[in-house]
Amino acid sequence: MMTLTKAHLAKKVADDCGFLTGEARDIVDKLIGVVRTSLIEGEEVMITGFGKWMVRNKRARRGRNPQTGEELVLDSRRVVTWKYSPVLKRALNEAGK
Amino acid sequence: MNKSGLIAALAKEADLPLRKSEEIVNLVFDTMGKTLIAGDRIEIRGFGSFMVKQYKGYTGRNPKTGEQITVEDKNLPFFKTGKELRDKVDQADL
Secondary structure: OOOEEEEHHHHHHHHHHHHHHHHHHHHHHHHHHHHHHHHOOOOOOOEEOOOOEEEEEEEEEEEEOOOOOOOEEEEEEEEEEEEEEEHHHHHHHHOOO | HHHHHHHHHHHHHHOOHHHHHHHHHHHHHHHHHHHHHHOOEEEOOOEEEEEEEEEEEEEOOOOOOOOEEOOEEEEEEEEOHHHHHHHHHHHHHO
């Protein structure tokens, strides 16, 4: 099994769209940067056919340190979640059928 | 923000024509989708990672009617937020 990284994406952008590797790396960084900034600003990002990132507010809750059993309060926090697009789910389950 | 918003924002950030930006955004998400379809992982440092979980099918029952149903094997993709993004999102002053 392989893992796709930013370097692979940059290579693909360089080869398919006609950029130098360095330029393509910069473009991929900026693309990810736009998604990041939106999420940090609390805005969701939806890519049709791929999925949607959302920012959720979690309420504070009482928790426990599982090692010591000590009770503690977990503060409210903001988290990023991602939900796959139904199109992607279908494609993932049609492969090999 | 949707895909057209992302295309416009990238065009501005990277000083690219809209058409080029659209080509790139489509290529990147298409490549990511194909990676997951192949069952591979995606890892983008500081942002997050994607992986596909495989679930075995099983025979279940509709609890209301008792009817027997077959749930087939399925593959579902998941995203895990990277530490840097997780911290930034949580600490943002909104």
